[in-house]
Amino acid sequence: MTITRQKKEAVIKDLKDRIKRAKVAVFVNFHGLNVAKTQKLRKVLKKVGAEYLVAKKTLLRKALDDFDFSEERPNLEGEIGLVFGYEDEVSPPREIRDFSKAKEIRIIGGVLGKKYIDEAVIKTLAAIPTKDILLSHFARVVASPLQRLTAVLQAPLRDLVMVLGQIKK
Secondary structure (H helix, E strand, C coil), X not given: CCCCHHHHHHHHHHHHHHHHHCCEEEEEECCCCCHHHHHHHHHHHHHCCEEEEECCHHHHHHHHHCCCCXXXXXXXXXXEEEEEECXXXXXXXXXXXXXXXXXXXXXXXXXXXXEEEEHHHHHHHHHXXXXXXXXXXXHHHHHHHHHHHHHHHHHHHHHHHHHHHHHHC
């Protein structure tokens, strides 16, 4: 089915807008992904503030050509889908990595900030713990000196009680 020139221009404009708004964009090869699994992927991505979109490679390349991204653009071969993360840079790559473990999609590369990134960088982003985990680690680090100070201040009193207990025996 052919697409009219106006429709192609609208798709390119839409892709440019999504790329501008996204904090991270991930290119995936979705060869072999059926409709049910695609819907499941979209549902998972929606929970983390991301969306999945399929576009023709020629239109995607034209949309990407208008940006001045550094590094080399990943090789967009096969059936290409895009995951746009609007809320943060870590959650969409994490969900894509988890989904790609079933070998239904393959990470090709992406865009982070103003540069192209490869599969290794996306997997590194996916390995970063969630915000809640990082905050709990931070709280533990902040509380640790206070806990140690409390233990040090209680030690003389505890030792005195132990000594008095020994004298009583």
